[in-house]
Amino acid sequence: LAGHSIGEIAAAHVAGVWSLADAARLVAARGRLMQELPPGGAMVAVEAAEAEVLPLLGPGVDLAAVNGPTSVVLSGEEAAVTAAADELAGQGRRVKRLRVSHAFHSALMDPMLTAFAEVAHGLEYREPRIPVVSTVSGRLAEAGVLTDPAYWVRQVRGTVRFHDAVTALGGRGATTALEVGPLGVLTGMGERIRAAAGDEAPGTVFVPALRGPGAETRDVLSAAGRLFTRGVAVNWRALLPATGHADLPTYPFQRRRYWLERAAVSHTATEEPMDQATPATPEQQPEHPEQPDQPQDEGPRPVLAAKLRELSEADGDRLLLDLVLAESAVVFEQQSLEVELGGDSPFFEMGLTSVGAVELRNRLVEATGLPLGPMLLFDYPTPDYVVEHLRAQFLADS
Structure with missing residues (x-):
């Protein structure tokens, strides 16, 4: 403690x-x-x-x-x-x-x-x-x-x-930190401390119990869920006394692909209708479908990089902007903020908190596979600026 x-x-x-x-x-x-x-x-x-x-x-x-x-x-x-x-x-x-x-x-x-x-x-x-x-x-x-x-x-x-x-x-050895406080300010501080120390491994997670006024019940339940997925024991019967209990399936999920690799990324930028996507033929399915526990892809970074190489700069930027706006919408909804966010909208002027900035940066790391710094939204304060930074990172890969 x-x-x-x-x-x-x-x-x-x-x-x-x-x-x-x-x-x-x-x-x-x-x-x-x-x-x-x-x-x-x-x-x-x-x-x-x-x-x-x-x-x-x-x-x-x-x-x-x-x-x-x-x-x-x-x-x-x-x-x-x-x-x-x-x-x-x-x-x-x-x-x-x-x-x-x-x-x-x-x-x-x-x-x-x-x-x-x-x-x-x-x-x-x-x-x-x-x-x-x-x-x-x-x-x-x-x-x-x-x-x-x-x-x-x-x-x-x-x-x-x-x-x-x-x-x-x-x-x-503390790899999961729960902040018990009204705003989650220390979560952002903790993220930056660990990042500066070079200890920003996926195993280090800071979880705020509350993000701000207005959605306390949702915040606490969300925090409990994140802790549980980290292996922290949660007394669910005490937290949710009026609910039932169901065990998860005891078998592993078996995921298979049925779409071309290039269609794995959102096609928003090209405005290609979903029904025009070409289904994979048997020859285009994974080489070893009988081994579903093997990795089926290499994560979002190489897939996005390949997609951006296929698109014009304008369409590529639109693809990245759609991604940034989609992840931003999730975080703004978590903060109970109903705003219309555009490419030139300053995040913090629209109501984003410091803990929201940490959450959005973490979501963008997961969505892109890029090693984005903890000060991302302070250094790039609008979606358009974030897109420029993402594009530069992807260009460095090519």
Whole structure:
């Protein structure tokens, strides 16, 4: 388990450090004492490595979080933080001011620490029964760490080392991560951390329990389904108590092809009617139909590449655009967004969230077979730009 900022209290409770009542007391005290602090301060997310921002830290500016290899958050006095952010922006770094009431994880939190320590010392602690990776140290919490009230005081004030925590989880063999939170923001961060580390194998999956307001039931059921297909045990009778139970078939599915290889890709670009597709003759069927467990194709990448070589550039782009729009429609529907997406529609202006961007990128990787980076939709913010990038990738194959 691991938790980001106040989420670490939730993780520690689940691990057994406190009862629910004591965990709630700590959360309530933390929120109340922070709210009682004078307003002011600023937090700014910066596209930069920790080492690059260290020279800018000092009076008025603290490092609130390290969320990735090139993703940090500065926090502190407004003038000092703004000056540091402006300097980084002048170097070509992307910066974004966060909408927060206070400058969390900075020196502006110091006035509430004594009162918070009194609350922390009044709780009953137990050693965790589930291992917890500390986001204060970025390492597995050893015995005695999480049961020390002083740790939770430092946790309010110190840097959130989410990058180190995700790396530590991966080092302990965690290949399926479930984010329990309201928006799924950490899912996108986790994907980028693993990708930057060169550990973007198909076995690594980040699953958000919720994607945003409006479709909570569907989101939770979808997350449970994804976890189940990853081999995670799910108590379906508790999750769906009013439904029946049916076993899957005990025999393997036997798939056979009956169409020409070149017809395996959507023909939308050529607008060729389905009834004009030529069925395969017996000589065109797979060489060994009696062995259905053998691979029948090489995945979408070579098939798409061959199709694009047959088409004109305009028809090829239309084929790719249809693919991008189709996958986008699925993700936008998951977010309960009813929009008309065109080739020049900016994804994020149309309502796509960061977790939706991760989901869409993953779907495009699966649909094309291309090794697309985790920042795909940030670097190519419209379907047309994504198409240009896909075409360049396919041209590199030829």
